[in-house]
């Protein structure tokens with residue numbers, strides 16, 4: 543999606559210089575083609591199974607992106623009522639929505655039941671009770687799946703694990719059978735599946751395969767006691783390229799899952815977030831100052847941790863490159879924002895040939911970029927632009943100062 547033409551960066555056939563001129567900075571720029579290709583890669587790899595790809599909305603919830611995926615046949619993995627509202631607003635269909643998350647409120651459960659979602663991924667027994675009660679009061683039956691914690695040891699992988707015993711997510715593997723037995727006795731829930739999600743930014747396929755094996759073993763155990771499931775949901779977690787990561791081959795993953803499922807009548811749900819949008823977006827920012835400190839140089843830019851929180855939050859790495867190649871000596875500098883926090887940086891110790899006024903392109907920000915942004919330091923949120931071929935479309939206008947206090951009452 544990013545390409546270099548005569549020393550200038552383009553997204554598809556649109557010059558990033560032009561985007562900055564037309565929409566100012568900071569601005570997120572997405573490639574429609576890259577989004578589409580990422581989705582088709584899943585469909586392609588998993589086409590031999592009955593698979594529903596449910597895009598994890600939290601990675602990037604812009605209505606235009608949701609609409610694009612919905613048009614390609616995507617379902618959606620949501621973690622809040624707000625995300626369900628976004629999906630419906632974008633024209634997504636509720637019957638392809640699955641609802642994850644440890645803290646679903648009564649209002650959210652009622653909203654999801656009335657909308658008619660495909661499945662609740664239940665993460666605790668009190669949540670199960672609440673869903674059953676609310677479904678009862680609405681005279682309906684809630685389709686449910688338990689999120690099982692398969693306790694996959696991911697110690698060799700430098701990602702934020704969610705599949706281990708000591709975190710808040712899911713139901714311990716050992717308690718799964720009891721959970722299903724309990725659910726079977728409730729009148730207003732219908733057991734339809736089993737779910738897991740073991741972590742994010744995975745760079746090796748084996749933990750995903752191990753999780754699939756555990757989940758299918760559970761399906762067999764449940765079958766023996768007369769509980770039959772119609773789907774397994776293996777969550778998201780497939781990593782992307784930020785720097786020099788090895789990448790998971792979706793074909794290898796799909797083949798392994800197909801082997802494990804074998805002849806069982808199980809459909810498959812996947813919940814990818816990052817791997818559908820992460821590499822499809824860049825953040826354009828302008829250099830405000832080049833500051834030569836005593837021990838360090840700083841490139842102060844007009845994007846900050848409120849626009850891109852991942853470096854500050856996870857010490858995450860994002861590649862940063864000038865939009866136009868310049869024939870000047872590079873300096874080594876920290877690329878920092880304007881926010882009054884020492885943790886406000888976009889990149890550290892980068893070698894950059896830049897001067898005041900130059901444009902920088904921060905790569906791989908399509909996932910957990912805009913969706914994690916805030917108004918901290920009273921900074922209006924950035925604009926978002928979607929590029930398709932030589933067309934560019936503003937899909938979220940830059941916020942104004944008035945937007946900052948729009949909800950406040952004086």
Ligand SMILES: *Cc1c(COP(=O)(O)O)cnc(C)c1O
Pocket residue numbers: 598600601619642643739741742743777778779780813814815816817909
């Ligand atoms: C965050 C999340 C996802 C998406 O994870 P990625 O690593 O972005 O693919 C999927 N399912 C659940 C339950 C999540 O919390």
